[in-house]
Amino acid sequence: MQREEFLTSMRHLAASVSIISAKDSGGKPYAMTASSVTSLSMEPPSILVCVNKSAGIHKALSLGGGLCINILSKHQVDIANLCSSKDQENARFENNDWDNSELPFLKEAQSNIFCKIDQIIEYHTHSIVITKVVKAISVNSFNTLMYADGGYLD
Ligand SMILES: Cc1cc2nc3c(=O)[nH]c(=O)nc-3n(C[C@H](O)[C@H](O)[C@H](O)COP(=O)(O)O)c2cc1C
Incomplete structure (x- = not known):
């Protein structure tokens, strides 16, 4: 398999864009743009997301810890860019887009899905993070x- 063949095929895989957010044990918030969010099962309600081990948020992910999946709205391209640019890692929470009361979540997302991390499976460069959904808030229109x-x- 050629690298280019794989990358070209993946360009055809359309995906919803989310920002995943979490806090580490010291209360420091992290956020990362992710398209690998996938609904896993209804019993229990669960979702998985694949996170590169080199991503800042990776070190804040632990079993039993919280993770919020913020499914973005079309008007949120700027924050998607902010949370996928390594050089802006420290600026991600310097705006009014977040509610930082507990687990940080994006106020104007399509959905905020509050999860607890149930399993972390290592796969080469990535971790497959399996979460159980605790609570979800959504807007009415797609x-x-x-x-x-x-x-x-x-
Ligand atoms: C649309 C889009 C989707 C992405 N999806 C993922 C993903 O599912 N998993 C992942 O690890 N990185 C994903 N990335 C890359 C990360 O957002 C990016 O590498 C980010 O800078 C990593 O976080 P850090 O800067 O805090 O280290 C995606 C980037 C974009 C633009």
């Missing part, structure tokens, strides 16, 4: 930000 072919869709 307006989800999508990513495909190397860019955000209108």
